[in-house]
Amino acid sequence: MQTPNPAMPEHDLFATLAPRPKQAPLPNAGSLSLLKFLARECLRWLMMEEVVPASVSPETTSTKRRVFSNPPQKKRATTLVDDQPRDVKRANNWTGGRRPWTEEEKAALMDGLEKHGLDFDRIKAESGNRLGKRSAGALEEHLRRHHPDKLKGPKEPRCIAWTAKEDAALNSGTPKLGKDWEKTLETENEILGDRTVRAIGSRFHRMQKRRERERERERERKR
Incomplete structure (x- = not known):
């Protein structure tokens, strides 16, 4: 502790005995960058401040100030015809x-x-x-x-039922010509002239299946 000097005046004595205020520390690098950031943000916000054109009077503006970022588009003039x-x-x-x-x-x-x-x-x-x-x-x-x-x-014509005469012509032509339905149609053209090659083949296979079913029934009866 400092000893008071009797030669010093009274106000200087109290100033010497009073505690000195603490000085603020110098800003370091981090605080300086923060200050720069805040200053830059303030400038940015000032530049982005909403501007009301001078032609608009304060009475016509609403409580919220208008932002004129995009200029108003002009209406197209309608041509009268x-x-x-x-x-x-x-x-x-x-x-x-x-x-x-x-x-x-x-x-x-x-x-x-x-x-x-x-x-x-x-x-x-x-x-x-x-x-x-x-x-x-x-x-x-x-x-x-x-x-x-x-x-x-x-309208497509409906399927015409096969006659017994057509079935007989098909059965007589098959043993001679085999399953060559085009030749069968040529040889029996007078009877099978209204039928197609595909219809003749499908009819022959159906007749074969029917004969096989009849043979199986006869075998079951004999048993």
Whole structure:
């Protein structure tokens, strides 16, 4: 402890005896980087501050200040055609995105159906310019919407039952020609002329299976 000097005045004596305030430590490298970071953030926020243009009066602005990051887009001027705006005229002429069919196109489609059936690609190819830019899918869609009965096509003939005369001709021709159904159809063309090669072969195999079942039944009866 320091001893008071009697030659010193009273106020200097108390100043000497009073404890000295602690000095703040010098900032180290970490605190300096923190200060730089805070200063940089403050500058960034100042630059991003919302700006109200001078042309807008404070009375017209709301409590929250407007941000004009994107300039307002100008409205397109509507050109008047027949005293109607362009968008109104388009809305009145809108047909669901499809161009309406003309009478010539409908007639070309019906003529193609009579000649080529439901082969829309061939109808489109041979119609020339009568169908314009209509695709084969558009032709089918038009029929599905307005003529669905014509998409079914002609009804296939039902299977005609085999007669005993046809079965006899098939059985007589098989031992001679084997299972060559094309030759069988040629030799027995007068009787089997309405049948196809595939129908003759399937009929022969069904007849064989029927004979085998009859033989098995006879064997079971004899037992």
